[in-house]
Amino acid sequence: MGAARIDHVVVPGTFDPVTLGHMDVISRTRKLFPRVTVAVAASVNKRGRGTAFTLEERVEMLRQALAEEGLSDVEVLPFTGLLVDFCHGIGALGVVKGLRAMTDFEYELQQADLNCHMAPDIESVFVMSNPKYGYVSSSIVREISSMGSDVSSLVPPCVNQRLREHYCA
Template identity: 75%
Template sequence: MPMSDSRIDRVVVPGTFDPVTFGHLDVIGRARRLFPHVTVGVAASVGKNGTGPTFSLDERVDMLLAALEEEGLADGVEVRPFSGLLVSFCKEVGAGGVVKGLRAMTDFEYELQQADLNSNMAPEIESVFVMSNPKYGYVSSSIVRELASLGTDVSFLVPSVVERRLEEHYRGREERGRRRE
């Protein structure tokens, strides 16, 4: 199939953002520098890791909007929740590409499989990969959640609005646990 001469005007940066980290924000900011319109797709991911996400879809959208504002990245970035196939969401918002960040070879292997599948389902949607900023190569939402659940400072991994939400979440869980005892 020959490549189209049309330029990509809008891309989707997808993820569960449970919670959003500085690594996610770096990828979103870089996508914004490359493309005029960026839609961040917050995936419902009901069955993620067999348990579902820590924060509700609405909470993750709210945290992401607040984090983008706090970090000065809100201009030209739209945030929308979605469920179902990523390629369907891309078509719904008129995106010609998907931007994903890569931290390590394990990310590459997984993302390449996803990109190949997406290409077979929607060849008109390009996959664009950006390498992780070395400052954030080790950062993941699961690491942030684990550290926060142990009461560890995560301010170097997430914006302050997210740090506060994590503290509230895990403090509330502790209080509920004490009431049961």
């Protein structure tokens, strides 16, 4: 008997802010799976600091960016707690993560192994970054934007506007 088809996956992240690299992974994931939910993590203590944007702002920016790209069928939901619990709660049987470099792989493999231990019914899928976005990260975008430089080639237009408002206000 064959394995069950995965019809619903989650693309989790902090998305502080969403970048064109994130958008590429979400778009490509949508081509692979019929139902995609982007899970925006609260991550109040990510790497010992808070986020630049509130959870509500990050959810709204993602919804707007996805709508502008014609991906309004991708659901965006905030979450706190364990990712596997979130997946079980919405009926998703897969987690999709984008990988840019070997350092991403090492971290994400460790997370995937832990998730498998806690919830063996949830599969982990890795999508390689498009090389043109391999150097793009939310932290780089925030740093460049906070110094008043242009990040319009790294983020969706609606996010670029929010960054200018956030750092130039």
